[in-house]
Amino acid sequence: xxxxxxxxxxxxxxxxxxxxxxxxxxxxxxxxxxxxxxxxxxxxxxxxxxxxxxxxxxxxxxxxxxxxxxxxxxxxxxxxxxxxxxxxxxxxxxxxxxxxxxxxxxxxxxxxxxxxxxxxxxxxxxxxxxxxxxxxxxxxxxxx
Amino acid sequence: xxxxxxxxxxxxxxxxxxxxxxxxxxxxxxxxxxxxxxxxxxxxxxxxxxxxxxxxxxxxxxxxxxxxxxxxxxxxxxxxxxxxxxxxxxxxxxxxxxxxxxxxxxxxxxxxxxxxxxxxxxxxxxxxxxxxxxxxxxxxxxxxxxxxxxxxxxxxxxxxxxxxxxxxxxxxxxxxxxxxxxxxxxxxxxxxxxxxxxxxxxxxxxxxxxxxxxxxxxxxxxxxxxxxxxxxxxxxxxxxxxxxxxxxxxxxxxxxxxxxxxxxxxxxxxxxxxxxxxxxxxxxxxxxxxxxxxxxxxxxxxxxxxxxx
Numbered sequence: 001x002x003x004x005x006x007x008x009x010x011x012x013x014x015x016x017x018x019x020x021x022x023x024x025x026x027x028x029x030x031x032x033x034x035x036x037x038x039x040x041x042x043x044x045x046x047x048x049x050x051x052x053x054x055x056x057x058x059x060x061x062x063x064x065x066x067x068x069x070x071x072x073x074x075x076x077x078x079x080x081x082x083x084x085x086x087x088x089x090x091x092x093x094x095x096x097x098x099x100x101x102x103x104x105x106x107x108x109x110x111x112x113x114x115x116x117x118x119x120x121x122x123x124x125x126x127x128x129x130x131x132x133x134x135x136x137x138x139x140x141x142x143x144x
Numbered sequence: 145x146x147x148x149x150x151x152x153x154x155x156x157x158x159x160x161x162x163x164x165x166x167x168x169x170x171x172x173x174x175x176x177x178x179x180x181x182x183x184x185x186x187x188x189x190x191x192x193x194x195x196x197x198x199x200x201x202x203x204x205x206x207x208x209x210x211x212x213x214x215x216x217x218x219x220x221x222x223x224x225x226x227x228x229x230x231x232x233x234x235x236x237x238x239x240x241x242x243x244x245x246x247x248x249x250x251x252x253x254x255x256x257x258x259x260x261x262x263x264x265x266x267x268x269x270x271x272x273x274x275x276x277x278x279x280x281x282x283x284x285x286x287x288x289x290x291x292x293x294x295x296x297x298x299x300x301x302x303x304x305x306x307x308x309x310x311x312x313x314x315x316x317x318x319x320x321x322x323x324x325x326x327x328x329x330x331x332x333x334x335x336x337x338x339x340x341x342x343x344x345x346x347x348x349x350x351x352x353x354x355x356x357x358x359x360x361x362x363x364x365x366x367x368x369x370x371x372x373x374x375x376x377x378x379x380x381x382x383x384x385x386x387x388x389x390x391x392x393x394x395x396x397x398x399x400x401x402x403x404x405x406x407x408x409x410x411x412x413x414x415x416x417x418x419x420x421x422x423x424x425x426x427x428x429x430x431x432x433x434x435x436x437x438x439x440x441x442x443x444x445x446x447x448x449x450x451x452x453x
Binding site: 058059061063064065066067068069070072073 | 251252254273277279280281283284285319322323
C-alpha cells in the first residue's frame with residue numbers, strides 16, 4: 001500500500017505541488033516581506049513530521065526590502081547541503097501571532113525513500129503504530 | 145522590470161522596427177517630476193544636476209532600447225559622489241534612488257546609508273556576515289557608503305576592510321540588477337582610494353563631483369531652511385547673516401550647508417534665551433523673528449582667528 005506515490009515528503013505549504021521554481025520562491029518571499037515577516041532558512045536530514053526543530057542556515061533575516069538577498073542565501077544553502085531538506089519559514093512577530101506564518105520546502109534530496117510503518121505489539125494483542133524514515137536508519141550526514 | 149514584448153527587428157534596418165517617445169518614458173515614470181523637484185529644492189549644484197539629467201536620459205534610452213529589442217546589457221549604475229562635507233551628497237543619493245526606482249532600474253528604491261562600522265567586523269570571521277547582512281538589506285535599492293576610503297587602511301595589512309571590499313566588489317559585479325552602490329567622500333581621499341583599489345574605479349561608471357557652495361547659494365539655502373522651520377530674519381539680521389557666511393567660510397571645518405544649519409540652530413537658541421530673559425508676553429511675530437543680535441553674538445564675529453561656532 002502506498003498512498004504517497006513517489007514518497008515525496010509533504011510538509012508545509014505547496015508540498016503537493018511540483019517543486020517551486022526560483023521565480024515562484026521569489027514571489028512568495030516578496031509576499032512575506034510585504035507582510036513584514038522575518039525570514040529564516042532551515043535544513044535537516046531527518047524528515048520525521050514531528051521533528052520541528054531544524055537547523056538554521058545563517059541568522060534569521062530582518063528588515064529586508066527585496067528577496068534577491070534571501071534567494072542568494074537559499075542558493076548558498078543548497079550548495080552547502082545539496083541532499084538535505086531545506087525550508088523557508090516566515091516568522092510573524094506581531095503580538096498575538098508570534099509564530100511562523102509560512103513554511104515551505106525549497107530543496108529536497110534526489111531520492112526520498114519515504115517512511116516505514118512500525119507496528120509495536122502491546123499487551124492484550126493491541127498494536128501501536130508509528131512511522132520511521134528509512135533514511136534515518138543511517139547516521140546523520142549519510143542519510144541521503 | 146516590465147517591458148513590452150520585444151519587437152523582432154530586421155537585421156539590416158533596426159530603425160524601421162518602430163519608434164519610441166523618450167520624453168513619454170521620462171514623463172510616465174515621473175522622472176521629469178523628480179528632476180524638477182530636485183531643481184527646486186536643491187540650491188546650486190549645477191554640474192550635479194546636469195549629470196543627473198544625463199544619467200536619467202541614458203536610462204530612458206536604455207529602457208527604450210530594451211523595449212524595441214535592441215541590445216541593452218544592464219547598464220552599470222554604480223556611482224561615486226565626491227565633495228566636501230555638507231554639499232548634499234546624501235540628499236542627492238536619496239533622489240538618485242528615487243529616479244532609478246521610477247525608471248525601473250532598482251526594484252524597491254530605498255536607500256541604505258552605511259559607513260565602515262556597518263561593514264567591517266571587529267574580529268576574524270566577523271566581517272563577511274556583517275557585510276553580507278548590509279548587502280542583503282540594500283538589495284532592490286541603493287547602498288550608500290559614506291566615507292568609503294575608510295574601508296581601505298593601507299597602513300595595516302591585516303585590516304578587515306579588505307575583506308569587505310572584496311565582498312562588495314563581487315556583489316557589485318555579479319548582482320548589478322539587484323543593487324546600486326554609491327560611494328561618497330572627500331575628493332582627494334576618494335582619488336587615493338580609487339588609485340589603490342583599481343577594481344573599484346573600473347566598476348564605477350559615474351563619478352560625480354559636488355562643488356562647494358558660493359556665499360549667495362549658502363544664503364538662499366539658509367532662507368529655505370528658515371522657511372521650513374517657520375522662522376524669519378528681520379532686515380538687519382539678514383545682512384548680518386550674509387556677513388556671518390563670508391566669515392564662516394574662511395574658518396576651518398567649514399561644512400557648507402551643514403554649518404549653515406548649525407548656525408541657524410544656535411541663532412534659534414540665542415533667540416529663545418533672549419525672549420525668555422524679558423518678562424511679559426510675546427506674540428507670534430516675536431517668536432518667529434531672529435534679530436541681528438542673535439546672529440552677532442556668534443563667536444565668528446568676536447574673534448578673528450577662532451575655531452568653529
